[in-house]
Amino acid sequence: MPSRPIHQVIADRAFVNVSAFTSVREVTRLMQAQHCSAALITEHGVLTGIFTERDATFRVIAAGRDADTTMVGEVMTDNPMTLAEDKPFGHALHLMYENGIRHVAVVDAARRPVGVVSARDALLLDALDFGAELVRREEITVIL
Template identity: 70%
Template sequence: MPSRPIHQVIADQPFVCVPIDLSVRAVTQLMKERRQSAALVTEHGVLTGIFTERDATFRVLAAGLDADATRVGDVLTHKPQTISGDKPFGHALHMMYDGGFRHVPVVDRSGRPVGLLSARDALALDAEAFSTELVRREEITVIL
């Protein structure tokens, strides 16, 4: 599984992508509606940053900022580490572990977002492998 290319892991997974001038409230509402824990923020279509639940908590709520008046561009994480879709999933996991973050934007060669990889994706792959292993064991039990 760690050698699986990232583009296969994120295939058909929705992600939130917003312009830099959108309000924090609008971004967090989109995140809630789409059940996403982060949003990729763009300027002229190119990734400029990432806004996560942690950013909302620590940079907006804890700072006492008005979510309606604060632009997401003022409180996002600038220039996050990114990865291309052809890299192995294990490489992204290593990046997340070393960097202490839970999300890695997936971008094309021009820096445009094509997806978002999260630590949750690793759990989904583990659950898939676990399910396959359970089925295999049940088949062996039936044979024996």
């Protein structure tokens, strides 16, 4: 699992990509519709920031800001950590652990976003491995 390239982990997965001048309400609605926990913020197609569920909670709701009038560029994390899509997934996990973050933007050589890898991806891969192990054990039980 940790050696899989990130592009395999995020393959064919939609992600939210918006301008810094998009309202927080609109961004969170897009995140909800896409089942995403983070949105990538771009200017002229180049990544400039990331906005997560935690940002919505702490920087908007807890701060008493209006989600309709607050632009995502005001509350996003500027210049987020990024990875190339050919890096191993384990590298993303290491970056998240070392920096206390849950999302890493995946970009191409021109810093154009191609997706987001999250800590949840590690859980999903572990769940798949666990499911396969359960099937294997059941097959062994049937044989015995």
